[in-house]
Amino acid sequence: MATKKKEITKDDIISVYMNEVLEAGKKPVSVFHFAKGKDFSEAEFYNFFGTLEGLEKEIFRLFFANTIDLLHRNTEYTEYDMKNKMLSFYFTFFEILTANRSYVIQVLKSDPNPIRNLTQLSTLRDGFKGYVAEILTDEYRLEQERFQKFQEKTIQESAWVQLMLTLKFWMDDASPAFEKTDIFIEKSVNASFELMKVAPMNHLLDLGKFLFKEKIYSR
Incomplete structure (x- = not known):
């Protein structure tokens, strides 16, 4: 039986963003680059925010x-x-x-x-x-x-x-x-x-x- 994907929240995205900025030492250049390889898609990002x-x-x-x-x-x-x-x-x-x-x-x-x-x-x-x-x-x-x-x-x-x-x-x-x-x-x-x-x-x-x-x- 397939594992149900965890529902992404606004707080989850904020936490991931803050961690990425700190670890990379810079801001992502776009929503596409930010969402790439994460547990949420670019479309899911736009459910909460219009832009970075x-x-x-x-x-x-x-x-x-x-x-x-x-x-x-x-x-x-x-x-x-x-x-x-x-x-x-x-x-x-x-x-x-x-x-x-x-x-x-x-x-x-x-x-x-x-x-x-x-x-x-x-x-x-x-x-x-x-x-x-x-x-x-x-x-x-x-x-x-x-x-x-x-x-x-x-x-x-x-x-x-x-x-x-x-x-x-x-x-x-x-x-x-x-x-x-x-x-x-x-x-x-x-x-x-x-x-x-x-x-x-x-x-x-x-x-x-x-x-x-x-x-x-x-x-």
């Missing part, structure tokens, strides 16, 4: 999704303020990256053009910006509603830039247990939240409204 680039984006999306899952397993997490939620995200996310460091370093340095390397982070970027919007609290939100949408987009974009700077620092970090990255995370997140304090900005907006009214009604 789509697979790469999914890997970083999973790093993000697993981070969020681990955060919510901590029953105390929901009680954290925004800054501590962000710190928790950073430490958990980079712990996951560290567990996959060889792969991350390989694929983010594979192309001489850094922009091409960063394209595989697009789904991570979308997820992270959504996360920042989700944890944003009134403590860091401007009182004037008409400025809030612009402010929220600015916070999301600046948070993404900070994450990318931290990623670059981590990739270059040669300290034991990447302890310098931990210090960088603490200092950079603390500094960014100091800059995000909206009380001075609210005062400036109030002053602006006052001066505007004075100019209008003094005519």
Whole structure:
């Protein structure tokens, strides 16, 4: 009796891809070359991914999704303020990256053009910006509603830039247990939240409204 072929899953293909990149020291040149000699066909690959680039984006999306899952397993997490939620995200996310460091370093340095390397982070970027919007609290939100949408987009974009700077620092970090990255995370997140304090900005907006009214009604 013929042995039934094992059903291939998305996770199986991702695992095989990551191992191949690490063992070969480079990415496969095509789906055909990647699927050749594997336990799945090219057609089966397309059941889950449209391209190799789509697979790469999914890997970083999973790093993000697993981070969020681990955060919510901590029953105390929901009680954290925004800054501590962000710190928790950073430490958990980079712990996951560290567990996959060889792969991350390989694929983010594979192309001489850094922009091409960063394209595989697009789904991570979308997820992270959504996360920042989700944890944003009134403590860091401007009182004037008409400025809030612009402010929220600015916070999301600046948070993404900070994450990318931290990623670059981590990739270059040669300290034991990447302890310098931990210090960088603490200092950079603390500094960014100091800059995000909206009380001075609210005062400036109030002053602006006052001066505007004075100019209008003094005519």
